[in-house]
Amino acid sequence: MKLRSILLAALLGTAAAGAFAQAKEQFFPLLSYRTGPYAPNGTPWANGKQDYLKMINARDGGINGVKLTFEECETGYATDRGVECYERLKSHAGVTLFDPQATGITFALTEKVPTDKIPLITLGYGLSVSQDGNAFKWNFPIMGSYWTGADIIMQHIAKKEGGWDKLKGKKIALVYHDSPFGKEPIPLLQERATMHGFKLDLIPVTAPGVEQKAAWLQVRQMRPDYVLLWGWGVMNSTALKEAQATGYPRDKMYGVWWAGAEPDVKDVGDGAKGYNALALNTSGQQPKVMQDILKYVHDKGQGTGPKDEVGSVLYTRGVIIQMLGVEAVRRAQERFGKGKVMTGEQVRWGLENLALDQKRLDQLGFAGVLRPISTSCSDHMGSTWARIHTWDGSKWNFSSDWYQADEQIIKPMVKTGAEKYLADKKMQRRDPADCQS
Amino acid sequence: MIYRENGQFKTSYRADQQIFAIVQDRWAIAALLALAFFVVPALASDYFFRAILIPFLIMALAALGVNVLVGYCGQISLGSGAFMAVGAYGAYNFFVRIPNMPLVPAILLGGLCATAFGILFGLPSLRVKGLYLAVATLAAQFFSDWMFLRIKWFTNDSSSGSVSVNNLQVFGLPVESAQAKYWFCLAFLCVLALAAKNMVRGAIGREWMAIRDMDVAAAVIGIRPMYAKLTAFAVSSFIIGVAGALWAFVYLGAWEPAAFSVELSFRLLFMVIIGGLGSIMGAFFGAAFIVVLPIFLNQFLPALVASVGLSISTAGVSHAESMIFGALIVWFLVVEPHGLARLWSTGKQKLRLWPFPH
Numbered sequence: 192m193k194l195r196s197i198l199l200a201a202l203l204g205t206a207a208a209g210a211f212a213q214a215k216e217q218f219f220p221l222l223s224y225r226t227g228p229y230a231p232n233g234t235p236w237a238n239g240k241q242d243y244l245k246m247i248n249a250r251d252g253g254i255n256g257v258k259l260t261f262e263e264c265e266t267g268y269a270t271d272r273g274v275e276c277y278e279r280l281k282s283h284a285g286v287t288l289f290d291p292q293a294t295g296i297t298f299a300l301t302e303k304v305p306t307d308k309i310p311l312i313t314l315g316y317g318l319s320v321s322q323d324g325n326a327f328k329w330n331f332p333i334m335g336s337y338w339t340g341a342d343i344i345m346q347h348i349a350k351k352e353g354g355w356d357k358l359k360g361k362k363i364a365l366v367y368h369d370s371p372f373g374k375e376p377i378p379l380l381q382e383r384a385t386m387h388g389f390k391l392d393l394i395p396v397t398a399p400g401v402e403q404k405a406a407w408l409q410v411r412q413m414r415p416d417y418v419l420l421w422g423w424g425v426m427n428s429t430a431l432k433e434a435q436a437t438g439y440p441r442d443k444m445y446g447v448w449w450a451g452a453e454p455d456v457k458d459v460g461d462g463a464k465g466y467n468a469l470a471l472n473t474s475g476q477q478p479k480v481m482q483d484i485l486k487y488v489h490d491k492g493q494g495t496g497p498k499d500e501v502g503s504v505l506y507t508r509g510v511i512i513q514m515l516g517v518e519a520v521r522r523a524q525e526r527f528g529k530g531k532v533m534t535g536e537q538v539r540w541g542l543e544n545l546a547l548d549q550k551r552l553d554q555l556g557f558a559g560v561l562r563p564i565s566t567s568c569s570d571h572m573g574s575t576w577a578r579i580h581t582w583d584g585s586k587w588n589f590s591s592d593w594y595q596a597d598e599q600i601i602k603p604m605v606k607t608g609a610e611k612y613l614a615d616k617k618m619q620r621r622d623p624a625d626c627q628s
Numbered sequence: 629m630i631y632r633e634n635g636q637f638k639t640s641y642r643a644d645q646q647i648f649a650i651v652q653d654r655w656a657i658a659a660l661l662a663l664a665f666f667v668v669p670a671l672a673s674d675y676f677f678r679a680i681l682i683p684f685l686i687m688a689l690a691a692l693g694v695n696v697l698v699g700y701c702g703q704i705s706l707g708s709g710a711f712m713a714v715g716a717y718g719a720y721n722f723f724v725r726i727p728n729m730p731l732v733p734a735i736l737l738g739g740l741c742a743t744a745f746g747i748l749f750g751l752p753s754l755r756v757k758g759l760y761l762a763v764a765t766l767a768a769q770f771f772s773d774w775m776f777l778r779i780k781w782f783t784n785d786s787s788s789g790s791v792s793v794n795n796l797q798v799f800g801l802p803v804e805s806a807q808a809k810y811w812f813c814l815a816f817l818c819v820l821a822l823a824a825k826n827m828v829r830g831a832i833g834r835e836w837m838a839i840r841d842m843d844v845a846a847a848v849i850g851i852r853p854m855y856a857k858l859t860a861f862a863v864s865s866f867i868i869g870v871a872g873a874l875w876a877f878v879y880l881g882a883w884e885p886a887a888f889s890v891e892l893s894f895r896l897l898f899m900v901i902i903g904g905l906g907s908i909m910g911a912f913f914g915a916a917f918i919v920v921l922p923i924f925l926n927q928f929l930p931a932l933v934a935s936v937g938l939s940i941s942t943a944g945v946s947h948a949e950s951m952i953f954g955a956l957i958v959w960f961l962v963v964e965p966h967g968l969a970r971l972w973s974t975g976k977q978k979l980r981l982w983p984f985p986h
Contacts, residue, residue: 223942225941225942225943225946226943226947230943234943237942265943265945265946270883270886271879274678275923279675279927295790298790298792298882298883299881299883301882302794370884371788375787395777608787617795
């Protein structure tokens, strides 16, 4: 008991110390993982998120004079630690939004944010049905979900084959991380499989994905025409190495956008040549925003992580996520008062009314990095565009034009999914008046 | 010294058989319960409830269950995470499939599902023991991982395998606020801890301990090994199952099978070993050590480093946390292999003799 009371007292002390030091500051809680099996991918992502905030502070002095602060909390991709981090950071004054960086944590927080009134931004991951803003008031899967991603890969494959009808009788295997993250695309792929008559083989890989011998033995037996890779962290590079060992052609492999960054292919080197993956954004240090980050943050010695990692695929994604958060605050300030600290509810309105057209993106220094985004009360995604990029052994090159997910297929799925969610939870759809709140 | 039993005479068997034979202990426990039920809820912050106290209470309950099996009956189990998962998914299915199912019966039924599962996977214990049994129970872990990932019925046909609950209430009172959740878990913990304590003091507990100490000798004096071992599995997995249901319903809210992975089984085993095998109090110490210490280190280290004018990265804190935590485990086990509970009782013994130690 003695030990426990000492621990409790000390914990209370640290918690109290954190509660002071509050001024006009917009606080960004940063959930991240820099350790564990997903660290190689989690680290550049977390670095990008931090550097963008530092750059906005250094270059613009914050948002209309409101300084941005942040605190990182290590989750290790574990749901229970993620929940602890959320509980720790949510009560901080001026808390803006959460980016959980993990599908499992997103699921747990989805149940918690409505009571705490803090928005969740899950760019390119999370719950696919949460695109429906009328049912999921606090979730924002901006720029795409696993359903849009899977649809775009299938569109690309169909185009390569010369039309949807050419897919009939083909075999497509989904090698996926055996978790909600990996299973999310399955309903859409099944839908497409029944529509076009291709055979879908599901090959699960136990998390974290270092042991894939059995999965690739199955691939070797089935000889699928295409392999879709739904992996994250060490699973991706392992899969590519196994594909090389199995002799499966890498140019027939298509990864999701979480399986298409530098850490996934670098170790495999030439063995990954020809491997394709979805791309939500560009990479490289040419965009103005990266130049600004280098100039205002890294050149002053305040950068997070190595300088040559600035502009890598996942780093850029982290920057985009943070840009959306910052723009949501800016948008909210336009309505609720410039130069004020926005509450979670006000930021949610901002996220729901983002209007980032090409001109605005150019101003922000994101020219060419992503497509324009405009969200609304019912559409919490804003944009479903993505491209395919291919690894040439040393860098990623775009190998397709932009695709947009087929709303004809996804809309009804989102609607039924959201209806089921609401029915399970005995909840009501938001009424139109709620959109203005 | 005040902690002394001089002058406390027991004149009946009843008085002699109390859980806390010394008056001071009874007062201390009463004070502790009053503190836990009334003072803490008035003082603690929201973060403290939701991130520290609630996980601590639930993990203490789970460790209690593991302690019945591993500490009292000597059946080493690495399948505790699976029993928690069965409790959680069992309770979930009762909760969502039966209209207007009340929360408390759903959780208890989840515990009963875990009981059945525990007995099933306890059957190998009749033939194998020690490390062999540990490996056999590992099968329970992998089986439950497989079952909840693959069989869609258990997850109510959720496409991603993740399930969630909301709108928890007991007798019409919502279990939403941090205090309500805390009281809810605390009530479960107190009732089950008392039941477990009485069981291990009673005939059944003595049978478990006889089996643990030497199963052949126990069989010779008339203890049925099958009955003793399977009841230990049943009681233990019921408690662990209830803890699993609480972990899922009250703490996480939404969960996937990975929340009950083999890593959780290991953590539970560490809790009873560090807390003290074969002691009810050990479960509390162990849970506090395993649950609270990493979180404490995670917040204390940056503050400590900042106080000397340096800064430490998130990854650095995380690595340091693992290192210090590991070192502390080794240190504790070297200094006191019987766990924190033994340290506590040694301290008590010394106090009773103070100031004339012998």
